[in-house]
Amino acid sequence: MAQFAVIGLGSFGATVALELVHLNHDVIGIDSIKKNVENIADQLTHAVIADASDEHVLQELNIQNCDAVVVAIGEDIEASILCVLHLKNMGAKRILAKAKSKAHHMILSHLGIQKIIHPEEDMGTRVAQSLSYPMVRRYMAINNNRYIVKIEIGANLRGAQFGDLMQRSEETDFQTLLLQRGSHVLYDIPPGTILQDKDILIVEGAVDVLRRLSTRFIKNYAAI
Known part of the structure; x- marks a missing residue:
């Protein structure tokens, strides 16, 4: 809060x-x-x-x-x-x-x-x-409680593994729809994918989960 x-x-x-x-x-x-x-x-x-x-x-x-x-x-x-x-x-x-x-x-x-x-x-x-969402660049409301958001990966997450990042988030009511890297789009993202600066994650989930996830990305992974 x-x-x-x-x-x-x-x-x-x-x-x-x-x-x-x-x-x-x-x-x-x-x-x-x-x-x-x-x-x-x-x-x-x-x-x-x-x-x-x-x-x-x-x-x-x-x-x-x-x-x-x-x-x-x-x-x-x-x-x-x-x-x-x-x-x-x-x-x-x-x-x-x-x-x-x-x-x-x-x-x-x-x-x-x-x-x-x-x-x-x-x-x-x-x-x-x-x-409210420090890493979110765009969002679309599905209903009053669920959103699709665009999250830009910053330098603090460079080198993090996608699977490790998602597992450590401790959130369940969301799903990653795709990863965009330049002109390339991955819909089925291997857990071992190494995140790079300016990668884009498109994530769908409950509003409270997305807010906690975004904040946690900044606080918990600054040393990665």
Whole structure:
């Protein structure tokens, strides 16, 4: 379980926050508009009515200790920029920010924000999924509980045997559909297959299993 902060609880921010809660994470929701906070307060871990462009507010809430912060402030571009500046000065680990316009995007880019979002309402779920599954690049929902995900193998898994990796995962409610290596695709993957950088695994399974599997790939195999 990770802890996230969502600043700005309009339609996009609320979607991100609620999806993260659905994925069993702690979520702090912040908005200066009372109605936005009240609409979802009972579904969040913490909900605060506050001006997030005030650095003292962010410090009091210890936002810098969150695993990631989503700045989803809508119409007030100045407030968005001030909030991002404060978060960077406070040493926030990871910042994702919603851009209202091309000019807003350019300013956020100059501030060093790596993930800038141009949201449509249905993108909130996608952002939440990308935060919840650190190694997942794409996903497709089969139903409310099962997904097909695309997992990119990083340098930490170079040299790991496919069979050993899957057996050590201690998860059962998933299946690997294929392994893609460059232009080659393997549907029947030999257990002794040695994984390489940028290999792609397509995996299907229950949402909780996929989340644990993705996190475990990062934590448990960093030394391989």
